Amino acid sequence: KQEVTQIPAALSVPEGENLVLNCSFTDSAIYNLQWFRQDPGKGLTSLLLIQSSQREQTSGRLNASLDKSSGRSTLYIAASQPGDSATYLCAVRPRGGANSKLTFGKGITLSVRP
Amino acid sequence: GAVVSQHPSRVICKSGTSVKIECRSLDFQATTMFWYRQFPKQSLMLMATSNEGSKATYEQGVEKDKFLINHASLTLSTLTVTSAHPEDSSFYICSARRTAVSEQYFGPGTRLTVT
Numbered sequence: 001k002q003e004v005t006q007i008p009a010a011l012s013v014p015e016g017e018n019l020v021l022n023c024s025f026t027d028s029a030i031y032n033l034q035w036f037r038q039d040p041g042k043g044l045t046s047l048l049l050i051q052s053s054q055r056e057q058t059s060g061r062l063n064a065s066l067d068k069s070s071g072r073s074t075l076y077i078a079a080s081q082p083g084d085s086a087t088y089l090c091a092v093r094p095r096g097g098a099n100s101k102l103t104f105g106k107g108i109t110l111s112v113r114p
Numbered sequence: 115g116a117v118v119s120q121h122p123s124r125v126i127c128k129s130g131t132s133v134k135i136e137c138r139s140l141d142f143q144a145t146t147m148f149w150y151r152q153f154p155k156q157s158l159m160l161m162a163t164s165n166e167g168s169k170a171t172y173e174q175g176v177e178k179d180k181f182l183i184n185h186a187s188l189t190l191s192t193l194t195v196t197s198a199h200p201e202d203s204s205f206y207i208c209s210a211r212r213t214a215v216s217e218q219y220f221g222p223g224t225r226l227t228v229t
Contacts, residue, residue, distance in 0.1 A: 089157065
């Protein structure tokens with residue numbers, strides 16, 4: 001059974017700092033991996049999706065990497081801003097065709113201090 | 115990205131009543147929709163998967179008679195919480211995807227409070 005772990009559960013950094021959020025998963029037979037952002041009381045916003053054949057994806061100040069062999073992904077946020085404060089969730093989708101389902105980590109709650 | 119909406123965004127109901135939550139894919143046809151539940155400070159737990167025109171597949175431990183799911187069209191799925199109890203209070207989030215290989219898009223969630 002796939003397990004997704006995100007440690008630490010919470011992180012507080014000063015504005016402007018570059019930071020890395022970690023995600024690990026137990027089964028490397030994945031189809032893709034997604035990073036999401038969730039603001040309090042809101043739904044999920046997809047940030048980056050990495051297919052299993054890819055090593056990284058970039059969008060603006062965000063860069064996500066994937067190392068399947070070690071079961072790890074990182075989300076790099078450059079020059080953090082207070083508006084980046086949110087919970088960041090990592091989810092993996094296993095191989096398995098049409099019915100494969102996302103498995104989520106518990107998320108990392110990020111607070112960027114002005 | 116694609117847009118998924120949910121209605122209502124927030125609902126308060128009395129114990130014993132039923133509540134219906136709608137999930138719509140606004141700019142694409144969703145062959146598959148998913149319903150999740152999220153408790154405070156917890157991750158999303160998949161409740162059920164529904165494909166248009168067929169019965170939903172429920173995850174282990176989810177009562178299908180309590181959480182009725184209907185996926186009548188390629189743009190609409192509904193979740194009905196029947197005879198709701200306070201322990202059903204939670205944040206319910208739906209998700210949709212076009213095809214088996216495409217990305218999942220998530221709705222904004224519905225906060226259900228049962229008094």
